[in-house]
Amino acid sequence: MSDLYELLGGSTPENNLAEEYAGAIDLFGRLAGAIEDGNIRYAWEKAAEVRRYLERFERRMQETEEATDGGEPFLRFTGTDLDGQKVATAAVAFSQSYRAGKLLHPIDRIKDEAVKAEVQARQDRARAFRDELGV
Template identity: 85%
Template sequence: MSAGTWSDLYAWEKAADVRRYLERLERRLQETEDDPDGGEPFTRFTGSDLDGQKVATAAVAFAQQYRAGKLLHPIDQLKDEAVKAEVQAREERTRAFRDELGG
């Protein structure tokens, strides 16, 4: 197989993983608060509990750890410059560490 084919396969596998996680999240969100989740009561987040911009920022920032995440959520999507700088600094530290290891 060519390198392009392997990267396509990787992307499709990651997309399938994302679909499974979203389906699991959807099932969980459809539970009522009275339904136990592994013996623990499930408390649903409400609109007042979430800040959509913070959730989006966290999703993009954490996605940068993964090849598929970088493709799906480019770092340019980060609006918060402090978060963007920290993500870039983390990537630079990782790159420097790999260079020190000879890889």
């Protein structure tokens, strides 16, 4: 288990959900890159993958109840056993591995200083590695 994962509490429902979210962020970034590159075939493939991924993400969050609003039925999320702040911290931390995650979720949004320091250390190591490669 990585230091970051340990700092976040290991394998928890919050961390699992945050990892799923980070995966979606990765796919959105790939889709955006495909559009930027004009690679429509790859964009089409990524769009289909995003749809499947989001459906799976929705199933993971499936704790719902039927409700009505002005006579219109809808499903309302009722997953109250998750700690939203833990999900948010882990989601921002895990998303830092992806270009889109860095753009959407700046590292300064991480409130836990130990987690923030570990994410920053990972980024510093990756930057140093890229510099060594001359990339």
